[in-house]
Amino acid sequence: MESYYDRSHLPRFGEIAKGSKELADAFFAYYNKVFEDGALTAREKALIALAVAHTVQCPYCIDAYTTASLEAGSDLEQMTEAVHVATAIRGGASLVHGVQMVDQVKKMSM
Amino acid sequence: METLLLELDMLPVVSGPRATQSLYTRAVPLVDPEEQFRVLNRLEIEEGPTKTGVFDHDLAASGWPRLQPDSLDVVQINLGKLCNMTCRHCHVDAGPDRTEENMDRATVEACLEVIDRTGARVVDLTGGAPELNPHFEFIIDACVERGIRVLDRCNLTILMTRRYSHLPEWFAERGVEVVCSLPHYRQIGTDAQRGAGTYRKSIAALRRLNEAGYGQRAADRVLTLVTNPVGAFLPGNQASLKHEWQAALARNHDVYFDRLLTLTNMPMSRYLEWLLEAGQTEAYLRRLVQAFNPATITGLMCRNTLSIGWNGYLYDCDFNQQLDMLMDVPRPHVRDFDLDAWLSHDIRTARHCYGCTAGAGSSCGGAINQ
Numbered sequence: 351m352e353s354y355y356d357r358s359h360l361p362r363f364g365e366i367a368k369g370s371k372e373l374a375d376a377f378f379a380y381y382n383k384v385f386e387d388g389a390l391t392a393r394e395k396a397l398i399a400l401a402v403a404h405t406v407q408c409p410y411c412i413d414a415y416t417t418a419s420l421e422a423g424s425d426l427e428q429m430t431e432a433v434h435v436a437t438a439i440r441g442g443a444s445l446v447h448g449v450q451m452v453d454q455v456k457k458m459s460m
Numbered sequence: 461m462e463t464l465l466l467e468l469d470m471l472p473v474v475s476g477p478r479a480t481q482s483l484y485t486r487a488v489p490l491v492d493p494e495e496q497f498r499v500l501n502r503l504e505i506e507e508g509p510t511k512t513g514v515f516d517h518d519l520a521a522s523g524w525p526r527l528q529p530d531s532l533d534v535v536q537i538n539l540g541k542l543c544n545m546t547c548r549h550c551h552v553d554a555g556p557d558r559t560e561e562n563m564d565r566a567t568v569e570a571c572l573e574v575i576d577r578t579g580a581r582v583v584d585l586t587g588g589a590p591e592l593n594p595h596f597e598f599i600i601d602a603c604v605e606r607g608i609r610v611l612d613r614c615n616l617t618i619l620m621t622r623r624y625s626h627l628p629e630w631f632a633e634r635g636v637e638v639v640c641s642l643p644h645y646r647q648i649g650t651d652a653q654r655g656a657g658t659y660r661k662s663i664a665a666l667r668r669l670n671e672a673g674y675g676q677r678a679a680d681r682v683l684t685l686v687t688n689p690v691g692a693f694l695p696g697n698q699a700s701l702k703h704e705w706q707a708a709l710a711r712n713h714d715v716y717f718d719r720l721l722t723l724t725n726m727p728m729s730r731y732l733e734w735l736l737e738a739g740q741t742e743a744y745l746r747r748l749v750q751a752f753n754p755a756t757i758t759g760l761m762c763r764n765t766l767s768i769g770w771n772g773y774l775y776d777c778d779f780n781q782q783l784d785m786l787m788d789v790p791r792p793h794v795r796d797f798d799l800d801a802w803l804s805h806d807i808r809t810a811r812h813c814y815g816c817t818a819g820a821g822s823s824c825g826g827a828i829n830q
Contacts, residue, residue, distance in 0.1 A: 387700050420689070423696040423704065425649045 360410045385418075393422035400429055401436035476544030476617055477655030482555040483730060490733050491553065493783040500727060500811045503742050507749040508814075515813045522754035527762070527807040532799065534765040535575055536584040536824065538778060539563045539593035541770065545615050547641075547654045549688065549731040552782055554588045562588075567772040568595045570794045572602050578799055580766070584824060586613040586778060591624050604634045611637045613686075613824075616665040617658060628665075628672035635680035638669060639721070642685050645708045649690035666715045675716035684719040686826075692740035694751060694819050695722035698827040721826030724748075726779050726815040748814040756821030759828040762807045768794050776807045777816075778824070785810070 367374035385395050396418040403411030419429050483491040490496060505513030509521040519527055540562030543554035563571075575583060583603045590596055590612060603610045612631065618624050631638055640662070644650050647659040666683075669675060674683035685705065689695050702720040709715045725731045727745055735741040767775040772794040775781035785808045786792045789801045821828025 387697070391700055391704060392697060393700065393704060417693055420691060420693045421696050423644070423687075423701050425644055425646050425690075427646065427648055 355409055357413075360413060363410075391422075393419070393424055396422045397424060397428065397432040401432045404433050404436045405440060476546075476556065476621075477651075477658040477661070478546040478555075479548040479653060479655040480546055480730065482546060482557055483553050483733065485555070485557045488733070490729075490736075493785075496728050496732055496783065497810060499732065499736065499741065500745060503745055505742075505746055505749050507746055508752045509754070513745075513749050513811070515809045515811060518749075518752055518817075519757065519809070522757060524754075524757055527757070527760075527809060528805065529803055529807070530758075530763040532578045532580050532764065532766055532802065534582045534584050534761070534824075535571065535578070535580045535768065536586060536765050536778060537563070537571055537599070537768045538586050538588070538770055538781060539590040539596060539599075540588045542592045543587060543589040543615065544592070544618055544621065545589070545655060545658070547730070548734055549653055549725055551726055551729045551731060551779060552588060553729050558588065561770050562593050563595065563770045563772075565595055565598075567770075567794065568599050570772060571768055572599070574766070574768075574794055574797045575603070575606070575608065577797070578766070580608070582609045582611065584611045584613065584765070586824075589615050589618045591618050591627065597630070600634060600636060604636075609637065610634070611639050611684075613639050614641070615654075616640045616642065616662040619665040619668055620661045625668075628668045628674070631669075632672040632674065632681055637682040637684060638674060639684040639686055640666070640669075640717075641688075642666075643687050643690050645705045645712075653690045663713050663715060666709075666717070667713075670716055675718055677718060682719065683717045684721060685717050686721045686723055688723040688725050692735060692738065692744040692747075694747065695724055695822070695827075697830075698722040698820065699830055719826075721824075722820070722822070723824075723826065724815045724818055724822035726812045728779060728812050729782055745811065745814065748818040751818040752814060753817055753819060753821060753829065756817045756828040759821065759823065760816055761823035761825065762816075765824070766797075766802065779812055779815075780808055783810070783812070 364374070385392060396415055399411065400415040400419050403415050416429070490499070503513070507513065508518045510517040512518070538552070541552055541554045541558035542556070542562055543558070544556060546555040585596070585599070587593070591614070600610050600612070619627055641654070642650060642662055643653045650659040650662065651657065669683050673681040687695065687701065698720060701722065705720055706717070709717065727735060727741065727748070732741070735744055762776040765777065767777050767781050769775060769781050774787040774789070774792040774794060774797065775785060776787055787805065788808055789798070789805045816822050820830060
């Protein structure tokens with residue numbers, strides 16, 4: 351069945367270079383550099399990517415950074431906590447806007 | 461008489477952690493290496509340098525038309541298939557039920573003769589749980605007398621049985637390097653692979669080794685941990701993981717170690733059975749072939765290690781040993797070992813060999829390229 355999301359697109363990511371090799375090369379060079387061991391370890395970066403992947407709800411990224419997190423030595427409990435961090439920020443982002451609502455209710459109510 | 465003694469020896473340790481039962485006990489078709497070859501060879505893998513999934517073709521395309529030894533540095537002796545544990549991924553199909561296949565004294569003596577003749581600097585003892593072999597302490601003492609570095613590949617839980625609880629101090633007195641299996645520094649993955657309760661016992665055993673002087677960066681008390689992935693993926697970067705593990709084990713348990721080795725799981729034996737059950741066999745083999753790294757070939761362990769089986773037969777590595785792939789020399793037995801024949805023989809390969817050449821590479825000494 352046709353779908354907007356296609357599993358085969360992830361391994362074919364490199365084909366994005368067809369329209370502009372220069373931009374693709376620059377992007378992938380940057381991308382790979384980002385995930386190297388630095389002030390943060392590659393494992394920590396993979397966990398951040400996993401949390402962000404759930405926030406942007408990208409199935410390709412969830413697939414890729416589940417594998418990357420496992421390969422970098424994280425286990426299910428650690429990865430679940432990372433997803434909860436994303437969830438907490440997403441929920442908190444909604445809830446903190448509630449203060450705006452509270453202020454406006456105050457203004458408009460007796 | 462020896463079999464009887466062995467059975468008596470086993471009494472205190474028959475209750476080890478179990479993640480499964482041996483293929484041997486269950487008498488499943490996969491117990492036969494031929495069936496394991498069939499399962500792997502029928503997969504169409506169009507990846508790697510030659511897009512054939514044929515290991516020898518990819519070697520040849522990488523400048524290695526023949527794969528031959530370099531120099532004999534390590535003699536790895538598999539003392540037997542007997543083990544107190546039954547781990548999910550075991551490539552030896554070891555377990556408490558494997559009471560028949562254990563090296564006898566005459567074969568141990570023949571191994572020592574080969575060690576003397578070859579000038580190998582390292583003796584690497586494996587199994588099963590090598591400690592369960594009745595000649596375990598004899599062979600270590602014989603090697604230590606000869607000034608040879610000894611490695612014991614230890615499952616940790618055996619050190620928590622009463623009969624073997626003296627070993628941490630006993631090892632320390634002899635400078636034996638203890639190379640311990642611990643798939644993860646946390647419980648969830650460790651117990652999934654090695655059986656419920658393994659993690660708790662392993663941490664307790666590591667404490668005992670620390671108390672005996674291991675893990676404090678002393679050259680004659682080296683404590684090495686070995687991690688292999690708990691699933692169908694490649695191991696992480698060995699150096700990076702070591703720092704995380706050291707910090708985590710110190711913080712969580714006040715436990716210390718010296719070296720961390722990352723090992724890739726070979727698609728064979730009980731790990732292959734798990735891959736089949738999980739529907740991951742093709743994806744995993746494809747991953748290994750995709751990650752084929754020619755830079756690992758020079759450092760492959762088959763090029764510097766002689767692998768001796770419990771019955772004295774010779775192999776290019778412990779994996780080939782479990783797949784019944786005898787070394788390709790005229791008389792592949794420890795009693796007939798000929799160093800010149802070994803140096804000029806062709807190493808036998810099959811598809812499982814992609815496990816050793818994937819990514820940073822994998823050997824009994826951990827990652828090959830760092």
